[in-house]
Amino acid sequence: MERLLFREKRTFKHGIHPRDYKHFTRDLPIERMPFVREYVLPLSQHAGAPSRPVVKRGERVFRGQLIAEPAAFVSAALHAPVTGVVAAVEPREHPAGKMVDAIVIQRDPHSPQTLFNEHPIDWSALTPSELLEIIRLGGFVGLGGAAFPTHVKYAIPEGKYARFFFVNAAECEPFLTTDYRIMLERYPHIFSGIRVILKILGSEKAYIGVEDNKQEAIALLRETMPSDLPCEVVPLKTKYPQGAEKMLIEAVLHREVPSGRLPIDVEVVVNNVGTVAAIGELFAYNQPLIERVVTITGPGIHRPANLLVPIGTRLSDVIAHCGGMKDNVRQVLFGGPMMGMPQRSLDVPIMKGTSGVLFLTDGEVVPRREYPCIHCMKCVDACPMYLNPSLLGMLARVRRYEDMLEHYIMDCIECGSCSYVCPSNIPLVQRFRVAKALLREKMARERAVQG
């Protein structure tokens, strides 16, 4: 009844409205990247402990074969993206800017590159715990960017219940069209993925949250939705950061995740739509997570594309495939412009969590002078967590990190909305990240001292 009376779009409070820049790749079908000579697979491309290699240098591996196993509960398996030979297990350049141990695989140029042991898995005959194990061994992590191991999300703690399963297809980051293209082209896998996940979690209902700048995807999902699937497509207002877990849950259920807690505390588990589609493919072909869709975009690349890229493909190979970079490129980012990671080397590999590669040029990367805070409250009005970034920014500037705790700095989700709107160009979220890292370190030290 309430929904009939107030037919306003579902969304969260605050947030920002950046231009979406999705025109670069919106209408380009997903295109398979041809195989290249060499693949680099960092052992740490997910949240949690690095994977433990199970192959040695010189060993022959097949496309889809396990090459590293999860080393802890919060960790992920790793598979060979191509058939070839392990050329090395050594530190390589990692997109996070450091050297990290990686398995380097040289492709066998004569192999047909068929999938290792391809066959559909009849999931309906399996128990939830068996399904969970298949996902764990498939190396699944969140494909939205954070790369949190999927099986850990599905391991519901005692006494908790995942009443609702959320498919996050908001894709609120400007430029990125990965999720959009997946919805248009791989929707059957999304539906089969939802079925498997609902069985694992025992959830009542699934929601697919899509921002309303993707009308075609909303219409297609609604049309093709199997009638027996307890799933609802929820159009969301196009607003950043609509794709943040907490904002998605607020928009759909009008529930707030308590401070310092997880979505499961409000009976929700959230997965990115790409992850769900990949799980659908896992059961359709027995294909572990060895490739993903990446939006190659921005004004600095000659041929933008939605590329299906084997995990471990080096950035330089992707650039070559996309016609090369333009001369005025100044910044290359993994991810979107709001929360992406800048790259300094073109040797880094595409990882499981790489949703896009964005090439920015002199036109977008302009130095901006910092002015004093004029208390205009644009940041206060933008913060989806209702913090006071103006005040926090002043405390951070004079390094009063302890005082920032009293103003709930740890609830900051680092979405960057405050920095985006600040007319004084104050690097707010940038300073908050430093403050949070130092505070976390200090808290860990204190815990260690207390034993």
Next chain:
Amino acid sequence: MKAREPRLLLTTSPFIKSPQDTRFIMWQVNYALVPVILAGIYYFGLNAVLIILVSLAGALLPEWLWSRRQSHPVNTVRDGSAVITGLLFALTLPPGIPLWMAFLGGTVSVVLGKIIFGGLGYNIFNPALVGRAFLQAAFPVSMTTWIPYATPENVFHIRGDLLTFPFMKPRMDALSAATPLARMKFESQLTRLTDLLLGSTAGSLGETAAFIIILAGVYLGLRGVINWRIPVGIVATVFLLAALLHWVDGTRYPAPWFHVFAGGLMLGAVFMATDPVTSPITQKGVWIFSIGVGLLVVIIRIWGGLPEGVMYSILLMNAVTPLINKMVRPRIYGMREKSGR
């Protein structure tokens, strides 16, 4: 094949930014002031031009000197905030004020209103109003002597006491007039609504043409440069309170539209109370602030000794703003109770 490695810039996210920076916002306010200034020139002729130029010079000189000091090499004149201060200050002056007072007041606005607090962003009070309050205290006669608006024939006639030497006694122009609020307070005479809207009344340089100020305010509100809640809150409060009083005793208290359009209310509500630096930082705080300004305006106008109270109302609420910011804190997402401490 190895791609050419460009010199890639390493900064941290976000990498895109809203195009509205402080300089843009400040200059938008200045542009919005242009029609208000033109109205002032139309009604008060050459006098208005001279007063505005001299006030601006008085405001910009200390700002420029200050921005040249060693530890602060940035030219803060260009960010436009001192220009706003100078222009707004000039627009609050009576059109017959001696020019040396205008210069002094402009300087006081920037020095005592802003620089001694540490410059842009750190001041507590609206700088332009600090300058005006200073003049009001120092030269009460010159600040309350009004001249009638100009007719096309004497646009180039310098009237009033503009060219009085510093610290000399003004000779007092024979032609003086009363503002609509003064006429109401001391003679119980109502001014026509059309005169109030178009500005054909006595009053400060920029306050008389309410209609033009409203248009400028709508423009700034739509562009997101000012917080529309502030002028709306102030005007609504004044209107409601004045309507209540008018209903109680229609012979003693004028109709609400008179209070809304007479005097400096529009100029103050649109351009001065909306100064982001000196207004609260939460929307709830902003409502408290603007309702406070509106209440004080009516109280001073009706029960105070002065016919006009916009300046003191805004300055008083400026003083309360840090307290409002401390008391009114938004609830943090994911927390049940208020986070007020």
